[in-house]
Amino acid sequence: MSATTMPTTAQAIQDLIHAQSVTIIGASNDGLKASGRTLRYLQKYGYTGSVYPVNPTRDTVQGLPSYSSVADLPEVPDLAVIVLPATAVNDAVRACGAHGIRTAIIFASGYAEMGADGARAQEELLSTAREAGVRLLGPNCVGAVGGPTNLTAAFMTGLDQERFSLADDGIAFVSQSGAMGAFILNTAQSTSLGVGRFLSTGNEADITISDAIEGLAEDATTTAILGYIEGIRDPESFRRALSRAQTRGVPVALMKVGRSERGAAAAQSHTGALAGQDSVYDALFRQYGVHRAESIDHLLDLGRIMASKPRPQGNRISIVTLSGGAGVLMTDVAQEVGLQVPRWNDEWAARMATELPAFAAVRNPIDTTGVVASDHTVLTRAARVCLDHPETDTVVVMLGNMEREEEAICTALAELADTSSKPIIVIWVGGSGRPQELLSGHGIPTFSEPVRALHALAAVANTRRQGAEPSREHTGDERADSVKPPNSSLQATATVAALDEVASKELLSEAGVPTVMEHEVLDAQGAQMAAKQIGYPVVVKLLSAEVAHKSDLGFVHIGLRTAEEVRAAALAIAERAERLGIQDRRIVVQQMVDVQAELILGMARDPGFGPLVLLGMGGVLTELDPDVQLRLPPLKEEDARSMIDSLRTGALLRGARGRSPVDEHALVQIVLSFSEWVEENWEEYDSIDINPLVGDAQGRLVAVDALVVPATTEAP
Structure with a gap:
């Protein structure tokens, strides 16, 4: 050969x-x-x-x-x-x-x-x-x-x-x-x-x-x-x-x-x-x-x-146990990990009641009582009703001890599972440990501890419930010639200053990111004219390629409502910049946005995986308590939505505490457009920060500040 x-x-x-x-x-x-x-x-x-x-x-x-x-x-x-x-x-x-x-x-x-x-x-x-x-x-x-x-x-x-x-x-x-x-x-x-x-x-x-x-x-x-x-x-x-x-x-x-x-x-x-x-x-x-x-x-x-047969198709579970306390424990854990334990309505509770003793709990969790030890068919009949229940995706059965009954109960559960289109999960605490061996060959996941079982079920079931379509199949052709192994050294080829704020936003507007209305001027008189054209209130900032983070140095004045306020702000910025030895002392005047939510959208480069797209909560939260999500281009709509849904403080985007909700559809489209642009242009830039990308009182999104750093290293 x-x-x-x-x-x-x-x-x-x-x-x-x-x-x-x-x-x-x-x-x-x-x-x-x-x-x-x-x-x-x-x-x-x-x-x-x-x-x-x-x-x-x-x-x-x-x-x-x-x-x-x-x-x-x-x-x-x-x-x-x-x-x-x-x-x-x-x-x-x-x-x-x-x-x-x-x-x-x-x-x-x-x-x-x-x-x-x-x-x-x-x-x-x-x-x-x-x-x-x-x-x-x-x-x-x-x-x-x-x-x-x-x-x-x-x-x-x-x-x-x-x-x-x-x-x-x-x-x-x-x-x-x-x-x-x-x-x-x-x-x-x-x-x-x-x-x-x-x-x-x-x-x-x-x-x-x-x-x-x-x-x-x-x-x-x-x-x-x-x-x-x-x-x-x-x-x-x-x-x-x-x-x-x-x-x-x-x-x-x-x-x-x-x-x-x-x-x-x-x-x-x-x-x-x-x-x-x-x-x-x-x-x-x-x-x-x-x-x-x-x-x-x-x-x-x-x-x-x-590996269960079949796999969970959703996150709704019905719990069957011979202990009321166990049912409470499992319900608590299920809610903590994102599983739903729907309470059964009168019709289905009545159907369950026909299979159980009169003193049994029939609303979910189902408490079959200790009668199971003497008549295991009570358990399998209850489990069958759960499998038929339309709002149940997975049946979770919790048992314990009963070594003498293990084989008979496992055989009955295996026969039930073999005829079901929904998965059964068994938790058997105590006993001989044999149920794992007896049930595994029938595709029934079997655990000896309930909390571990529910954590694992939640991870898989919630993924299935989200119905995430596969990411665009990655063949490796997109960047095959430009990506090197992660252990290749990165050598700086030049020192390149960041683009100023206006130039950064001009670039990002080409990437499909909406930007705030603004004018670049040279002095206080120009700032007054720009403010009149934009309409009050306005924001006045230093515009300089020498300063990346302006607010830290007192170079941002917000909420200005008169020409005199604009003039005073522009003079103060120019005077402070001169005192600090800043040579580039231009001014930018921006439309004032009624900020309801602040986001950060950006790009970074990983030495091995190449470009990364970042979305998170912006403003001061970015530094105090980072809440961000990363994904690797190319992105699909489901990826962008997953980034939004995975933010810990994402409720702030949906109108929490009286805020106006962000237009999530528009946010998804901005993320996708930005991602496409990054995929084509990432080798030219070390990093990009759009912070903040704000949502206004109408839910519209607009970038009010941005920092683009051109590449100073070879593309990884």
Whole structure:
């Protein structure tokens, strides 16, 4: 196979998850050694494909016929697992290519994680693989797991126990950290979560975390994708991968570490990738519907909900429990996290009453009482009524203890779920813990703690309820030539002053941002004439390329209602500017706007991801209590609306405390127009601040101040 027939990323991911035949190059007869574990695990978990150990010193390895070289193999395996030391890896990769093997996993360390010499060795390895036509997972990784065939092409000791049999619910897990990935995979399987597809990307010489996400999203058998991420080398491919998952309807939850300055430095040292500005990841995840996990438990909880069959389609829940106190607890938590617990009307309460004892609560939450312990059909009948209820999107069942009844109740719930078009979620506190195992195979997410369950349900259900259309599919073509990896250095090429306020707003008016009526003048007499043309009241400001923040220095006079007030303000500004040694002392006279709401709209540049669009509450709130949202162009209407809806103090835009509401439709169009302009012109500017963009008494929006800083660095 030549480099011209190099397999695609999708083909390589298929090989890593669905391989029907595997060769282990360097396989040891000692199954306790790292080089012997892969074969032992394949036999332990019942791999359904063919296995070909390669060991020139033995006729058999762990009971299987051994081959002296790759060339001697009786067929071309789908996957090679190279368990040799780094010094022998390149020759093994060449042998794979010569035999037609297109995908290989490399466990060996001693590459880029070891510094400059290791980095050169990794480059040589990649060059060898390219020449041989072989795609690589690793090096310095712990391997791959493919549940569909019980493939365990790995050497991690997390597979070395008897607690699970490798369940596969179609949930995939990708990790840049081998150890953390192994820990999380083991935890998932030990708690009956069917994370049956696992890829450890290691040093990412070839296949990256982005490639893994995109390839898994393309796999029709993938139900959800979880991930542990330290840093992204190629932001464009990462966006493309998230876009593809969103377009295909494959939910994604990622645990992104490196939030703190020290954490980011640790991530860079460990993986050679920059962690990136954390707020950018938050924005990116919101934009592509990715759930951000705050802990390992949270990541796995999200995985349970995302892989449920069917998935939640809204945020309205009906609660069925055998404890009134539990119902109150869950209702409180549901309201805190944004889930609705609609109170049932008389008709549906009466229908529920026919299935329950006379003293049961029937309005939601439903209290079936302790009679369930002696007659579990009461529970399933109540759950059936909840599933039929038109204002219920998900049924949440909370039980506890009842070890003797566990199997019968789980069987009944599984039969009910198999006939339902709505999801059932079970919380079982206490007992043996077996309900998770009994119910997971039926697509019923099962938890042992109610608060965690409702937090995870809310994250997924609220996303579904918002009905967010996929962001415009990101192919990476928009900026492929201009974006460099985030670890490229940025060198200042010149020192360029910010544009003055008038020039800034002239530029922004071209971007579709409405600007305040204003005139630039040179002196007090000119200011009086401008004020007469505009009409009182007016604002008088210093206009100077030397001063960016004028109000801090007393260069802004507002609410001026007479020609004399305008003249006095203009003279005072000129005198103060001269006293401070400011040479550029022009004046700008603006129409006074009846401010009802203040926003900030702007652009910034990230070293890796390029241009960012910012929307937030403006004025003094910007500095005192920042409330902003970031998104990455290109934006669609749903992205702009999501930015507005996600503002903590967004009620101020909707007429809170007697204010006039902002025209939200107009605001959405301004954000979209500005975003389109940014997408085309961002390389020319370091930053843009429109602060404030104000809403007046009629809800109209207008920019009254702006600061545009031309680019002083090469485009990232």
